[in-house]
Amino acid sequence: MxxxxxxxxxxxxxxxxxxxxxxxxxxxxxxxxxxxxxxxxxxxxxxxxxxxxxxxxxxxxxxxxxxxxxxxxxxxxxxxxxxxxxxxxxxxxxxxxxxxxxxxxxxxxxxxxxxxxxxxxxxxxxxxxxxxxxxxxxxxxxxxxxxxxxxxxxxxxxxxxxxxxxxxxxFHWLNRGYTCFDDFMAKLTSRKRRTIRKERQSIGDQGATVHVLEGEAITSAHWDVFTHFYQMTYLKRSGHTGYLNSEFFHHLGETMLDKVVLVFAEAYGDYVAGALYIKSNDTLFGRYWGSLSDFENLHFELCYYQGIEYCIEHGITTFDAGAQGEHKLIRGFEPxxxxxxxxxxxxxxxxxxxxxxxxxxxxxxxxxxxxxxxxxxxxx
Missing domain, CATH: 3.40.630.30 (Gcn5-related N-acetyltransferase (GNAT))
Incomplete structure (x- = not known):
């Protein structure tokens, strides 16, 4: 043929x-x-x-x-x-x-x-x-x-x-049928449990709260805020504003909204950091992150712990948090x-x-x- x-x-x-x-x-x-x-x-x-x-x-x-x-x-x-x-x-x-x-x-x-x-x-x-x-x-x-x-x-x-x-x-995190975050924590050594609890508690101690947004709860304004975080973080780290722009994130929100999870940290009435996840039925992908403030442990909370919690809550089996990062290992991510x-x-x-x-x-x-x-x- x-x-x-x-x-x-x-x-x-x-x-x-x-x-x-x-x-x-x-x-x-x-x-x-x-x-x-x-x-x-x-x-x-x-x-x-x-x-x-x-x-x-x-x-x-x-x-x-x-x-x-x-x-x-x-x-x-x-x-x-x-x-x-x-x-x-x-x-x-x-x-x-x-x-x-x-x-x-x-x-x-x-x-x-x-x-x-x-x-x-x-x-x-x-x-x-x-x-x-x-x-x-x-x-x-x-x-x-x-x-x-x-x-x-x-x-x-x-x-x-x-x-x-x-x-x-x-390094990927694997959901082994955990019922809640504490169930996952129970499988860790006592030293690692203490470390993670301390890191997570520090977010509230610094006056920050976390918001998880999906579907119609994500507005155009949210994409503007997230783009600003992403670009300013790239600028600080690499001297340029990153590979992606506001138009990309807005298009993503318009065409793949059912695949998107946005997680924001708020402090004193304003968003201060955000992380973008994209999901399939069995995998959560941690993709982009940005922050305007130097809150201790905030990256770990938005990019790792919130992703783990989301997987447990929604029965997602794998959390792919991106390339590299040996620091993921001590937080339960496997090679x-x-x-x-x-x-x-x-x-x-x-x-x-x-x-x-x-x-x-x-x-x-x-x-x-x-x-x-x-x-x-x-x-x-």
């Missing part, structure tokens, strides 16, 4: 219904609405160094497969760090950029990266998409193709197609392995990076194993 691959630079050309018909789950970041919000706000564009090059596979003009790809002119917003690879290219007199990434921009959360119609053979469509990605990279003179934060199953498929597997460690897949067009560099990743895998596994030894849970 006739199969055709197209490269499309705007998600609107697919249409929401055609795109979302291919979703394998309610994982929120691969949904049409999320990419639409990124595009409409210009968070992803040629100007920001995230040039959309979505690949669509069509069978008799019916969309049956999608790879959300972007041509990148820099390494930022990926959370899979390959600066040393770029430096090696430069030392050899070669250009590492542009490169092609298949990813959800600014989102270090593992999940589906290639979409396939339920009526199609996924292995066949995967091969069409991967071949199209490599062809596009060659046409655009990209140094390679990188698939960021795929599932382990997809990463296995990538390896079979010649991609290199890279691993990293994040998990994340994956990425990499294909370098230059065979010599491909082989050299393969050797490097073999050594890195051993270090990652050791780090993962060591982290488990420092979990704060009482021994059975």
């Amino acid at each position: 006739t199969m055709e691959c197209k490269v499309i630079s705007t998600i609107e050309e697919f249409g929401k219904d055609a795109w979302n018909a291919l979703l394998p789950s309610d994982y929120p970041f691969i949904q049409y609405e999320f990419f639409y919000s990124l595009e409409k706000s210009q968070a992803v564009s040629a100007k920001t160094g995230w040039f959309p090059q979505y690949i669509g596979v069509y069978r008799h003009q019916t969309l049956v497969g999608i790879a959300p790809c972007f041509i990148k002119a820099h390494p930022y917003g990926e959370y899979v760090f390959d600066w040393s690879w770029a430096e090696a290219y430069e030392d050899a007199g070669m250009e590492y950029y542009p490169k092609l990434v298949c990813a959800v921009p600014f989102t270090p959360s593992s999940g589906p990266r290639l979409l396939v119609s339920a009526n199609e053979d996924s292995a066949e469509i995967y091969q069409h998409l991967l071949s199209a990605m490599q062809t596009l990279a060659k046409q655009r003179k990209c140094s390679g193709v990188h698939v960021l934060f795929p599932t382990q199953t997809l990463c296995d498929t990538l390896k079979e197609s010649g991609f290199l597997e890279r691993r990293d460690v994040q 998990v392995i994340t994956y990425s897949g990499h294909y370098l067009a230059h065979q010599g560099f491909h082989d050299g990076i393969a050797e490097y990743l073999t050594r890195e895998h051993d270090m990652i596994q050791q780090y993962y194993d060591d982290a488990f030894q420092h979990l704060p849970y009482r021994k059975a």
Whole structure:
């Protein structure tokens, strides 16, 4: 049967219904609405160094497969760090950029990266998409193709197609059927329980209260306040106002309101900090945070403890609070392995990076194993 691959630079050309018909789950970041919000706000564009090059596979003009790809002119917003690879290219007199990434921009959360119609053979469509990605990279003179934060199953498929597997460690909280926050706390060592109680009590002692907002309770004014927190926190930390803007957050609120949870801290009549969560049926994703005040332990309360409480209250099994952060470990978050897949067009560099990743895998596994030894849970 006739199969055709197209490269499309705007998600609107697919249409929401055609795109979302291919979703394998309610994982929120691969949904049409999320990419639409990124595009409409210009968070992803040629100007920001995230040039959309979505690949669509069509069978008799019916969309049956999608790879959300972007041509990148820099390494930022990926959370899979390959600066040393770029430096090696430069030392050899070669250009590492542009490169092609298949990813959800600014989102270090593992999940589906290639979409396939339920009526199609996924292995066949995967091969069409991967071949199209490599062809596009060659046409655009990209140094390679990188698939960021795929599932382990997809990463296995990538390896079979010649991609290199890279691993990293994040820390996720797992809901083991807890009935309340105190039930979770009862599983921790007494020292860790005291620490967490002290941190949580300090919020009220400093005059702050916490508000959890969902659905129609979230107004346009709330998005304005949260954007200000997010941008000012980025400015203080990194010297710029972040990857996202007010238009993005407002679009998110308009198109994915049922997936959003906003948590604010209020003190002396004003909001002073906020955290944004995005959810699926089984996972809560902690995504963005901002604060204008230096309240002690407020980040832990809004970004970790409130998320844990929300998961327990709503029966959500996993809390993915984002990349990195060993400080999560002592608060009950457990190490998990994340994956990425990499294909370098230059065979010599491909082989050299393969050797490097073999050594890195051993270090990652050791780090993962060591982290488990420092979990704060009482021994059975």
